[in-house]
Amino acid sequence: MEFSEHIKTANVEDVVLTRPLHPPIKGTLCVTAHHLLFSGRDGDSPAQLLLLLRNIDAIEKSVENLVEYSGLFRRSSGPGERAAGSSGTITVKCKDLCVLQLDIPGMEECLNIARSIEVLSSLDRVTEMYPFFHRPSSLSLPGRWGLSSPEEDFSLIQPLSDRWRLSQVNRDYSVCPSYPPALVVPRGVDDQTLAKAAKFRQGGRFPVLAFYHRSNGQVIMRSSQPLTGANRKRCREDELLLQAVIGGAERGYIIDTRSAQLAHQARMTGGGFESKSHYHSWRRLHRNLERGKGLQESLMKLAEACSDQSHSMDRWLSRLENSKWLNNVNATLSAAGLVAECVEREGCSVLVHGYEGTDTTLLLTTLAQLILEPRCRSLRGFLALLEREWIQVSGTPVPAALRTVGPVPRAPRLEAPSFLLLLDCVWQLGRQFPLSLGFSEALLLLLARHAYASEYGSFLCDCDRQRCALGVKENTHCLFQFLCSPRERGRYSSPLYQPTELAIWPSVQPQALQLWRGLFFRWTEGAQYLDEAWEEIRNLATQGRGRGCGRSVVPMETEDSVPSSRAVDC
Structure with a gap:
Protein backbone atom coordinates (compact mmCIF):
# COMPACT_ATOMS: atom_id res chain seq x y z
CA MET A 1 0.00 0.00 0.00
CA GLU A 2 1.29 3.41 -0.93
CA PHE A 3 1.76 6.04 1.76
CA SER A 4 -0.46 8.43 -0.20
CA GLU A 5 -3.45 6.17 0.41
CA HIS A 6 -3.28 7.07 4.10
CA ILE A 7 -3.23 10.82 3.45
CA LYS A 8 -6.72 12.14 2.68
CA THR A 9 -5.79 15.76 3.32
CA ALA A 10 -2.17 16.67 2.72
CA ASN A 11 -2.20 20.45 3.37
CA VAL A 12 -4.29 22.77 5.51
CA GLU A 13 -3.94 26.54 5.66
CA ASP A 14 -4.58 28.82 8.64
CA VAL A 15 -3.72 26.19 11.24
CA VAL A 16 -2.81 27.50 14.70
CA LEU A 17 0.09 25.68 16.38
CA THR A 18 0.53 25.90 20.15
CA ARG A 19 3.65 24.29 21.59
CA PRO A 20 5.72 24.59 24.77
CA LEU A 21 8.03 27.60 25.17
CA HIS A 22 6.62 29.33 22.06
CA PRO A 23 3.68 31.65 21.48
CA PRO A 24 0.81 30.37 19.29
CA ILE A 25 1.42 30.88 15.60
CA LYS A 26 -0.65 30.52 12.44
CA GLY A 27 0.61 28.77 9.33
CA THR A 28 0.37 25.84 6.95
CA LEU A 29 0.22 22.21 8.12
CA CYS A 30 1.43 19.43 5.85
CA VAL A 31 1.30 15.66 6.36
CA THR A 32 3.87 13.49 4.58
CA ALA A 33 4.60 9.79 4.77
CA HIS A 34 6.90 10.19 7.77
CA HIS A 35 6.64 13.76 9.04
CA LEU A 36 4.25 16.40 10.26
CA LEU A 37 5.39 19.73 8.80
CA PHE A 38 4.31 23.16 9.94
CA SER A 39 5.41 26.43 8.37
CA GLY A 40 4.42 29.60 10.19
CA ARG A 41 3.97 32.89 8.39
CA ASP A 42 3.78 35.35 11.29
CA GLY A 43 6.66 37.71 11.93
CA ASP A 44 9.87 38.33 10.05
CA SER A 45 11.27 34.81 10.59
CA PRO A 46 8.60 32.16 9.96
CA ALA A 47 8.53 29.35 12.55
CA GLN A 48 9.15 25.82 11.35
CA LEU A 49 8.20 22.46 12.86
CA LEU A 50 9.41 19.11 11.56
CA LEU A 51 7.99 16.26 13.65
CA LEU A 52 8.78 12.63 12.87
CA LEU A 53 5.49 10.74 12.99
CA ARG A 54 7.10 7.83 14.85
CA ASN A 55 7.66 10.25 17.73
CA ILE A 56 3.89 10.60 18.19
CA ASP A 57 2.61 8.39 20.97
CA ALA A 58 -1.06 9.35 21.01
CA ILE A 59 -3.44 12.02 19.75
CA GLU A 60 -6.70 13.46 21.03
CA LYS A 61 -9.12 15.17 18.66
CA SER A 62 -12.23 17.26 19.09
CA VAL A 63 -14.39 19.06 16.53
CA GLU A 64 -17.06 21.74 16.91
CA ASN A 65 -19.19 24.15 14.95
CA LEU A 66 -18.20 27.76 15.43
CA VAL A 67 -20.31 30.85 15.60
CA GLU A 68 -17.15 32.90 15.60
CA TYR A 69 -13.62 31.64 15.10
CA SER A 70 -10.96 32.22 17.75
CA GLY A 71 -10.11 35.88 18.30
CA LEU A 72 -6.47 34.99 18.83
CA PHE A 73 -5.57 36.32 15.39
CA ARG A 74 -8.45 38.73 14.73
CA ARG A 75 -6.18 41.74 14.43
CA SER A 76 -3.93 40.25 11.79
CA SER A 77 -6.66 38.33 9.96
CA GLY A 78 -9.27 41.04 9.65
CA PRO A 79 -12.51 41.60 11.56
CA GLY A 80 -14.77 39.44 9.42
CA GLU A 81 -12.60 36.53 8.45
CA ARG A 82 -14.09 33.05 9.10
CA ALA A 83 -16.94 34.31 11.20
CA ALA A 84 -18.77 30.99 10.93
CA GLY A 85 -18.00 27.37 10.11
CA SER A 86 -16.45 24.43 11.87
CA SER A 87 -13.05 23.61 13.25
CA GLY A 88 -11.22 20.93 15.17
CA THR A 89 -8.39 20.59 17.63
CA ILE A 90 -5.76 17.85 17.62
CA THR A 91 -3.64 17.41 20.73
CA VAL A 92 -0.44 15.55 19.88
CA LYS A 93 1.34 13.75 22.72
CA CYS A 94 4.90 12.83 21.80
CA LYS A 95 7.13 10.13 23.20
CA ASP A 96 9.64 12.75 24.30
CA LEU A 97 6.94 14.21 26.60
CA CYS A 98 6.24 17.22 24.38
CA VAL A 99 2.56 18.11 23.86
CA LEU A 100 1.42 20.08 20.80
CA GLN A 101 -1.97 21.52 19.94
CA LEU A 102 -3.20 22.07 16.38
CA ASP A 103 -6.33 24.17 15.81
CA ILE A 104 -7.52 23.27 12.32
CA PRO A 105 -10.26 25.12 10.40
CA GLY A 106 -12.80 22.68 9.00
CA MET A 107 -14.12 19.58 10.71
CA GLU A 108 -13.45 17.28 7.77
CA GLU A 109 -9.86 18.48 7.42
CA CYS A 110 -9.29 17.94 11.13
CA LEU A 111 -10.62 14.37 11.06
CA ASN A 112 -8.60 13.54 7.94
CA ILE A 113 -5.39 14.87 9.46
CA ALA A 114 -6.01 12.97 12.69
CA ARG A 115 -6.68 9.73 10.84
CA SER A 116 -3.52 10.10 8.76
CA ILE A 117 -1.41 10.71 11.85
CA GLU A 118 -2.88 7.69 13.63
CA VAL A 119 -2.16 5.34 10.74
CA LEU A 120 1.23 6.64 9.61
CA SER A 121 2.64 6.91 13.14
CA SER A 122 1.96 3.24 13.84
CA LEU A 123 3.15 1.47 10.69
CA ASP A 124 4.68 -1.83 11.76
CA ARG A 125 6.72 -2.80 8.71
CA VAL A 126 10.34 -1.92 9.41
CA THR A 127 11.15 -1.24 5.76
CA GLU A 128 8.41 1.42 5.63
CA MET A 129 10.00 3.46 8.42
CA TYR A 130 11.85 6.68 7.79
CA PRO A 131 15.44 5.42 8.26
CA PHE A 132 15.04 3.52 4.98
CA PHE A 133 14.28 6.81 3.22
CA HIS A 134 16.66 9.16 5.05
CA ARG A 135 19.38 10.25 2.64
CA PRO A 136 21.21 13.36 3.91
CA SER A 137 23.59 14.92 1.42
CA SER A 138 26.45 14.91 3.94
CA LEU A 139 26.33 11.12 4.42
CA SER A 140 26.64 8.09 2.22
CA LEU A 141 25.59 4.57 3.00
CA PRO A 142 28.70 3.03 4.56
CA GLY A 143 30.36 -0.23 3.75
CA ARG A 144 30.90 -0.64 7.47
CA TRP A 145 27.90 -0.30 9.80
CA GLY A 146 28.53 0.38 13.46
CA LEU A 147 31.49 1.25 15.66
CA SER A 148 32.73 -2.23 16.48
CA SER A 149 32.10 -5.94 16.11
CA PRO A 150 32.51 -8.99 18.38
CA GLU A 536 28.56 29.07 28.93
CA ILE A 537 30.17 26.17 30.83
CA ARG A 538 31.81 25.04 27.60
CA ASN A 539 33.21 28.52 26.99
CA LEU A 540 34.53 28.84 30.53
CA ALA A 541 36.14 25.41 30.36
CA THR A 542 37.79 26.27 27.06
Missing part, protein backbone atom coordinates in the same frame (compact mmCIF):
# COMPACT_ATOMS: atom_id res chain seq x y z
CA GLU A 151 35.68 -9.82 16.47
CA GLU A 152 37.20 -6.40 17.19
CA ASP A 153 36.15 -6.53 20.83
CA PHE A 154 37.79 -9.92 21.19
CA SER A 155 41.01 -8.62 19.65
CA LEU A 156 41.36 -6.34 22.69
CA ILE A 157 41.04 -9.29 25.09
CA GLN A 158 43.16 -11.82 23.24
CA PRO A 159 46.55 -10.33 24.20
CA LEU A 160 45.51 -10.20 27.87
CA SER A 161 44.31 -13.76 28.40
CA ASP A 162 44.38 -17.14 26.69
CA ARG A 163 41.32 -18.37 28.59
CA TRP A 164 38.85 -17.04 26.03
CA ARG A 165 38.04 -17.70 22.39
CA LEU A 166 35.77 -16.38 19.67
CA SER A 167 33.12 -18.95 18.77
CA GLN A 168 31.14 -19.08 15.53
CA VAL A 169 28.66 -21.58 16.94
CA ASN A 170 25.81 -19.18 16.18
CA ARG A 171 26.94 -18.29 12.66
CA ASP A 172 23.55 -19.27 11.18
CA TYR A 173 21.55 -18.04 14.22
CA SER A 174 20.36 -21.59 14.88
CA VAL A 175 21.70 -21.87 18.44
CA CYS A 176 20.31 -18.52 19.64
CA PRO A 177 18.17 -16.39 17.29
CA SER A 178 18.84 -13.20 19.27
CA TYR A 179 22.64 -13.49 19.58
CA PRO A 180 25.10 -12.31 16.91
CA PRO A 181 27.04 -14.92 14.89
CA ALA A 182 30.30 -14.49 16.86
CA LEU A 183 30.47 -14.79 20.65
CA VAL A 184 33.27 -14.77 23.23
CA VAL A 185 33.23 -17.90 25.41
CA PRO A 186 35.66 -19.86 27.62
CA ARG A 187 38.38 -21.56 25.57
CA GLY A 188 37.89 -24.87 27.34
CA VAL A 189 34.28 -25.25 26.16
CA ASP A 190 33.66 -26.56 22.66
CA ASP A 191 30.83 -25.54 20.36
CA GLN A 192 28.89 -28.77 20.90
CA THR A 193 28.78 -28.08 24.63
CA LEU A 194 27.66 -24.50 23.96
CA ALA A 195 24.79 -25.71 21.76
CA LYS A 196 23.55 -28.07 24.47
CA ALA A 197 23.86 -25.39 27.14
CA ALA A 198 21.82 -23.02 24.97
CA LYS A 199 18.88 -25.43 25.00
CA PHE A 200 18.88 -25.16 28.79
CA ARG A 201 18.59 -21.35 28.74
CA GLN A 202 15.47 -19.39 27.82
CA GLY A 203 15.58 -18.28 24.21
CA GLY A 204 18.93 -20.03 23.80
CA ARG A 205 20.76 -17.14 25.50
CA PHE A 206 23.55 -19.14 27.12
CA PRO A 207 26.24 -17.35 29.19
CA VAL A 208 28.57 -15.22 27.02
CA LEU A 209 31.24 -12.66 27.84
CA ALA A 210 30.11 -9.06 28.32
CA PHE A 211 33.19 -7.53 29.97
CA TYR A 212 36.78 -8.50 30.73
CA HIS A 213 38.35 -6.54 33.61
CA ARG A 214 41.92 -5.79 32.60
CA SER A 215 43.22 -5.19 36.12
CA ASN A 216 42.40 -8.63 37.57
CA GLY A 217 41.15 -10.78 34.70
CA GLN A 218 37.65 -11.24 36.14
CA VAL A 219 34.64 -11.09 33.85
CA ILE A 220 30.98 -10.18 33.62
CA MET A 221 28.82 -12.68 31.76
CA ARG A 222 25.20 -12.33 30.66
CA SER A 223 22.54 -14.93 29.92
CA SER A 224 18.87 -15.76 30.37
CA GLN A 225 17.38 -17.89 33.15
CA PRO A 226 17.98 -21.65 33.24
CA LEU A 227 15.02 -23.84 32.33
CA THR A 228 15.04 -25.99 35.46
CA GLY A 229 11.26 -26.14 35.77
CA ALA A 230 9.25 -27.65 38.58
CA ASN A 231 11.19 -30.92 38.28
CA ARG A 232 14.50 -29.14 38.92
CA LYS A 233 16.11 -30.33 35.71
CA ARG A 234 19.84 -29.90 35.31
CA CYS A 235 22.21 -29.52 32.38
CA ARG A 236 25.76 -30.75 32.83
CA GLU A 237 26.93 -28.76 29.79
CA ASP A 238 25.64 -25.54 31.36
CA GLU A 239 27.33 -26.44 34.65
CA LEU A 240 30.57 -27.13 32.77
CA LEU A 241 30.32 -23.80 30.97
CA LEU A 242 29.93 -21.81 34.18
CA GLN A 243 32.73 -23.74 35.88
CA ALA A 244 34.99 -22.89 32.94
CA VAL A 245 34.17 -19.20 33.44
CA ILE A 246 35.75 -19.09 36.89
CA GLY A 247 38.43 -21.71 36.20
CA GLY A 248 40.16 -22.61 39.43
CA ALA A 249 38.67 -19.71 41.43
CA GLU A 250 36.79 -20.55 44.58
CA ARG A 251 33.73 -18.47 43.87
CA GLY A 252 31.69 -16.63 41.32
CA TYR A 253 28.52 -14.58 41.76
CA ILE A 254 25.18 -14.89 40.00
CA ILE A 255 23.24 -11.61 40.16
CA ASP A 256 19.58 -12.43 39.53
CA THR A 257 17.52 -9.34 38.70
CA ARG A 258 14.42 -10.98 40.23
CA SER A 259 13.49 -11.42 43.84
CA ALA A 260 13.98 -14.89 45.33
CA GLN A 261 10.20 -15.33 45.37
CA LEU A 262 9.84 -14.48 41.68
CA ALA A 263 12.71 -16.79 40.79
CA HIS A 264 11.00 -19.68 42.60
CA GLN A 265 7.69 -18.85 40.94
CA ALA A 266 9.38 -18.95 37.53
CA ARG A 267 9.96 -22.68 38.01
CA MET A 268 6.21 -23.23 37.77
CA THR A 269 6.29 -21.94 34.17
CA GLY A 270 9.41 -23.81 33.13
CA GLY A 271 12.06 -21.29 34.19
CA GLY A 272 14.03 -21.14 37.38
CA PHE A 273 17.48 -20.48 38.78
CA GLU A 274 20.84 -22.16 39.31
CA SER A 275 20.73 -24.67 42.15
CA LYS A 276 23.48 -24.42 44.73
CA SER A 277 23.83 -28.20 44.73
CA HIS A 278 24.71 -28.23 41.00
CA TYR A 279 26.64 -24.95 40.78
CA HIS A 280 28.89 -25.41 43.81
CA SER A 281 31.24 -22.51 43.16
CA TRP A 282 28.57 -19.94 42.44
CA ARG A 283 26.78 -17.80 45.01
CA ARG A 284 23.41 -16.43 43.94
CA LEU A 285 22.33 -12.91 44.94
CA HIS A 286 18.88 -11.50 44.18
CA ARG A 287 18.34 -7.82 43.36
CA ASN A 288 14.76 -7.32 42.27
CA LEU A 289 14.43 -4.70 39.51
CA GLU A 290 11.13 -3.40 38.19
CA ARG A 291 10.35 -4.37 34.62
CA GLY A 292 7.56 -4.51 32.08
CA LYS A 293 4.24 -3.02 33.05
CA GLY A 294 5.45 -1.85 36.47
CA LEU A 295 8.25 0.24 35.01
CA GLN A 296 5.95 1.59 32.32
CA GLU A 297 3.39 2.71 34.92
CA SER A 298 6.14 4.35 36.94
CA LEU A 299 7.13 6.51 33.99
CA MET A 300 3.52 7.35 33.18
CA LYS A 301 2.89 8.57 36.73
CA LEU A 302 6.04 10.68 36.65
CA ALA A 303 5.17 12.19 33.27
CA GLU A 304 1.68 13.09 34.50
CA ALA A 305 3.10 14.71 37.63
CA CYS A 306 5.64 16.73 35.64
CA SER A 307 3.01 18.03 33.21
CA ASP A 308 0.59 19.12 35.94
CA GLN A 309 1.47 22.63 37.09
CA SER A 310 -1.61 23.13 39.25
CA HIS A 311 -0.68 21.32 42.45
CA SER A 312 1.25 22.54 45.48
CA MET A 313 4.80 21.58 46.38
CA ASP A 314 3.60 18.99 48.89
CA ARG A 315 1.29 17.49 46.29
CA TRP A 316 4.07 17.44 43.71
CA LEU A 317 6.48 15.68 46.08
CA SER A 318 3.81 13.15 46.93
CA ARG A 319 3.18 12.37 43.26
CA LEU A 320 6.92 12.12 42.59
CA GLU A 321 7.28 9.62 45.42
CA ASN A 322 4.24 7.63 44.30
CA SER A 323 5.66 7.29 40.80
CA LYS A 324 8.62 5.34 42.26
CA TRP A 325 10.78 6.38 39.32
CA LEU A 326 13.68 7.49 41.54
CA ASN A 327 13.28 4.24 43.47
CA ASN A 328 13.89 2.40 40.21
CA VAL A 329 16.94 4.56 39.51
CA ASN A 330 18.21 3.82 43.01
CA ALA A 331 17.66 0.07 42.70
CA THR A 332 19.32 -0.08 39.29
CA LEU A 333 22.42 1.89 40.30
CA SER A 334 22.70 -0.11 43.52
CA ALA A 335 22.52 -3.44 41.68
CA ALA A 336 25.01 -2.27 39.04
CA GLY A 337 27.34 -1.15 41.84
CA LEU A 338 27.05 -4.60 43.36
CA VAL A 339 28.07 -6.24 40.08
CA ALA A 340 31.07 -3.90 39.81
CA GLU A 341 32.00 -4.47 43.46
CA CYS A 342 32.02 -8.26 43.01
CA VAL A 343 34.45 -7.87 40.12
CA GLU A 344 36.67 -5.10 41.48
CA ARG A 345 36.74 -5.60 45.24
CA GLU A 346 35.87 -9.29 45.62
CA GLY A 347 37.95 -10.31 42.63
CA CYS A 348 35.21 -12.64 41.37
CA SER A 349 33.52 -13.18 38.04
CA VAL A 350 29.80 -12.42 37.74
CA LEU A 351 26.89 -13.83 35.73
CA VAL A 352 23.89 -11.48 35.35
CA HIS A 353 20.45 -12.62 34.28
CA GLY A 354 16.74 -12.27 34.99
CA TYR A 355 14.10 -13.89 32.82
CA GLU A 356 15.00 -13.44 29.14
CA GLY A 357 18.40 -11.93 29.90
CA THR A 358 17.51 -8.72 28.09
CA ASP A 359 16.34 -5.43 29.62
CA THR A 360 17.24 -5.63 33.31
CA THR A 361 20.29 -7.75 32.52
CA LEU A 362 21.57 -5.20 30.01
CA LEU A 363 20.95 -2.36 32.46
CA LEU A 364 23.37 -3.91 34.94
CA THR A 365 26.04 -5.05 32.50
CA THR A 366 26.09 -1.62 30.83
CA LEU A 367 26.28 0.41 34.04
CA ALA A 368 28.82 -1.91 35.66
CA GLN A 369 31.15 -1.42 32.69
CA LEU A 370 30.67 2.33 32.88
CA ILE A 371 31.64 2.22 36.56
CA LEU A 372 34.72 0.03 36.05
CA GLU A 373 36.08 0.68 32.57
CA PRO A 374 37.61 4.09 31.76
CA ARG A 375 37.42 3.45 28.03
CA CYS A 376 33.63 3.25 28.23
CA ARG A 377 33.44 6.81 29.55
CA SER A 378 34.68 8.61 26.46
CA LEU A 379 32.08 9.64 23.91
CA ARG A 380 33.05 6.98 21.39
CA GLY A 381 33.58 4.38 24.11
CA PHE A 382 30.14 5.02 25.56
CA LEU A 383 28.43 4.78 22.18
CA ALA A 384 30.34 1.56 21.44
CA LEU A 385 29.19 0.21 24.82
CA LEU A 386 25.56 0.96 23.99
CA GLU A 387 25.93 -0.61 20.58
CA ARG A 388 27.52 -3.74 22.05
CA GLU A 389 24.99 -4.25 24.84
CA TRP A 390 21.73 -2.86 23.43
CA ILE A 391 22.06 -3.40 19.70
CA GLN A 392 24.27 -6.42 19.02
CA VAL A 393 22.92 -8.71 21.76
CA SER A 394 19.61 -7.12 22.78
CA GLY A 395 17.16 -9.88 21.87
CA THR A 396 14.21 -8.46 23.75
CA PRO A 397 10.81 -10.05 22.95
CA VAL A 398 9.64 -6.75 21.43
CA PRO A 399 11.51 -4.44 19.05
CA ALA A 400 13.92 -1.90 20.50
CA ALA A 401 11.59 0.93 19.51
CA LEU A 402 8.91 -0.61 21.71
CA ARG A 403 11.33 -1.39 24.51
CA THR A 404 11.88 2.34 24.84
CA VAL A 405 8.33 3.61 24.47
CA GLY A 406 7.12 6.90 25.85
CA PRO A 407 4.66 7.53 28.64
CA VAL A 408 1.38 6.69 26.84
CA PRO A 409 0.99 3.00 25.96
CA ARG A 410 -0.85 2.17 22.74
CA ALA A 411 -1.88 -1.33 23.80
CA PRO A 412 -1.46 -3.62 26.82
CA ARG A 413 1.69 -5.33 25.60
CA LEU A 414 5.11 -5.81 27.14
CA GLU A 415 6.61 -2.35 27.00
CA ALA A 416 9.09 -0.83 29.40
CA PRO A 417 11.24 2.30 29.21
CA SER A 418 14.37 0.35 30.13
CA PHE A 419 16.66 2.31 27.85
CA LEU A 420 15.35 5.58 29.24
CA LEU A 421 16.03 4.27 32.75
CA LEU A 422 19.58 3.47 31.66
CA LEU A 423 20.10 7.00 30.35
CA ASP A 424 18.75 8.42 33.60
CA CYS A 425 21.23 6.32 35.60
CA VAL A 426 24.05 7.52 33.35
CA TRP A 427 22.93 11.11 33.91
CA GLN A 428 23.09 10.51 37.66
CA LEU A 429 26.67 9.25 37.25
CA GLY A 430 27.56 12.31 35.18
CA ARG A 431 26.09 14.60 37.78
CA GLN A 432 28.06 12.95 40.60
CA PHE A 433 31.27 12.79 38.53
CA PRO A 434 31.19 15.72 36.08
CA LEU A 435 34.87 15.31 35.17
CA SER A 436 34.79 11.57 34.59
CA LEU A 437 32.45 11.29 31.59
CA GLY A 438 33.55 12.43 28.16
CA PHE A 439 30.04 13.21 26.89
CA SER A 440 27.44 15.77 27.87
CA GLU A 441 23.81 15.68 28.91
CA ALA A 442 22.93 16.77 25.39
CA LEU A 443 24.07 13.37 24.11
CA LEU A 444 21.81 11.54 26.56
CA LEU A 445 18.83 13.69 25.55
CA LEU A 446 19.57 13.04 21.90
CA LEU A 447 19.78 9.27 22.48
CA ALA A 448 16.47 9.37 24.35
CA ARG A 449 14.83 11.00 21.34
CA HIS A 450 16.38 8.66 18.78
CA ALA A 451 15.45 5.58 20.79
CA TYR A 452 11.79 6.58 20.35
CA ALA A 453 11.90 7.84 16.79
CA SER A 454 14.98 8.20 14.63
CA GLU A 455 16.18 9.00 11.15
CA TYR A 456 18.84 6.31 11.62
CA GLY A 457 18.58 2.53 11.64
CA SER A 458 20.48 1.76 14.84
CA PHE A 459 17.39 1.12 16.97
CA LEU A 460 15.44 -0.75 14.31
CA CYS A 461 14.62 -4.44 14.72
CA ASP A 462 15.13 -6.79 17.60
CA CYS A 463 18.45 -8.46 16.85
CA ASP A 464 21.26 -8.89 14.34
CA ARG A 465 19.44 -11.64 12.47
CA GLN A 466 16.45 -9.40 11.76
CA ARG A 467 18.66 -6.51 10.66
CA CYS A 468 20.44 -8.74 8.20
CA ALA A 469 17.19 -10.20 6.87
CA LEU A 470 15.63 -6.76 6.32
CA GLY A 471 18.76 -5.09 4.97
CA VAL A 472 18.99 -2.51 7.75
CA LYS A 473 22.77 -2.30 7.60
CA GLU A 474 22.81 -1.86 3.83
CA ASN A 475 19.94 0.62 3.54
CA THR A 476 20.08 2.85 6.62
CA HIS A 477 22.65 5.06 8.32
CA CYS A 478 24.14 4.19 11.71
CA LEU A 479 23.40 6.75 14.44
CA PHE A 480 26.52 5.96 16.44
CA GLN A 481 28.82 6.44 13.46
CA PHE A 482 27.13 9.76 12.74
CA LEU A 483 27.61 10.97 16.32
CA CYS A 484 31.31 10.07 16.20
CA SER A 485 31.92 12.18 13.09
CA PRO A 486 34.19 15.21 13.71
CA ARG A 487 31.36 17.69 13.21
CA GLU A 488 28.98 16.03 15.69
CA ARG A 489 31.58 14.86 18.20
CA GLY A 490 32.32 18.44 19.24
CA ARG A 491 28.66 19.10 20.01
CA TYR A 492 28.28 16.26 22.46
CA SER A 493 31.71 15.96 24.07
CA SER A 494 32.12 17.26 27.60
CA PRO A 495 34.60 20.14 27.96
CA LEU A 496 35.11 19.14 31.60
CA TYR A 497 36.35 15.63 30.78
CA GLN A 498 39.51 14.51 32.58
CA PRO A 499 40.08 10.77 32.05
CA THR A 500 40.81 8.67 35.12
CA GLU A 501 41.71 5.02 35.54
CA LEU A 502 39.75 4.88 38.79
CA ALA A 503 36.36 3.28 39.14
CA ILE A 504 33.54 5.75 39.74
CA TRP A 505 31.29 4.43 42.49
CA PRO A 506 27.81 5.99 42.48
CA SER A 507 26.18 7.10 45.69
CA VAL A 508 22.57 6.00 46.02
CA GLN A 509 21.69 8.01 49.10
CA PRO A 510 18.37 9.85 48.65
CA GLN A 511 20.07 13.25 48.58
CA ALA A 512 22.52 12.03 45.93
CA LEU A 513 19.81 11.21 43.36
CA GLN A 514 17.83 13.92 41.62
CA LEU A 515 15.06 14.06 39.07
CA TRP A 516 16.48 14.52 35.59
CA ARG A 517 15.14 18.01 34.90
CA GLY A 518 16.70 18.21 31.46
CA LEU A 519 14.44 15.37 30.32
CA PHE A 520 11.29 15.48 32.42
CA PHE A 521 11.00 19.29 32.50
CA ARG A 522 12.40 19.85 29.04
CA TRP A 523 9.20 21.51 27.83
CA THR A 524 8.54 23.76 30.82
CA GLU A 525 9.56 27.31 31.62
CA GLY A 526 13.22 27.53 32.50
CA ALA A 527 14.27 24.54 30.41
CA GLN A 528 15.11 26.85 27.52
CA TYR A 529 18.04 28.20 29.52
CA LEU A 530 19.70 24.80 30.00
CA ASP A 531 21.39 24.88 26.59
CA GLU A 532 22.57 28.43 27.20
CA ALA A 533 24.00 27.45 30.57
CA TRP A 534 25.82 24.48 29.09
CA GLU A 535 27.28 26.62 26.32
CA GLN A 543 39.13 29.55 28.44
CA GLY A 544 40.39 27.93 31.62
CA ARG A 545 41.87 24.80 30.06
CA GLY A 546 45.40 24.36 31.21
CA ARG A 547 44.87 25.78 34.66
CA GLY A 548 43.26 22.45 35.61
CA CYS A 549 41.42 21.14 38.61
CA GLY A 550 42.79 18.88 41.28
CA ARG A 551 41.68 15.33 41.79
CA SER A 552 42.15 13.15 44.83
CA VAL A 553 41.10 9.75 46.03
CA VAL A 554 39.44 9.45 49.42
CA PRO A 555 37.68 6.49 50.98
CA MET A 556 33.94 7.02 51.14
CA GLU A 557 31.88 4.27 52.70
CA THR A 558 28.26 4.88 53.61
CA GLU A 559 25.33 2.62 54.27
CA ASP A 560 23.67 3.49 50.97
CA SER A 561 26.65 3.71 48.65
CA VAL A 562 28.97 1.18 47.09
CA PRO A 563 32.01 0.93 49.39
CA SER A 564 35.31 1.57 47.70
CA SER A 565 37.79 4.29 46.87
CA ARG A 566 36.09 7.02 44.93
CA ALA A 567 37.36 9.65 42.56
CA VAL A 568 36.33 13.06 43.83
CA ASP A 569 35.76 15.73 41.18
CA CYS A 570 36.17 19.37 42.07
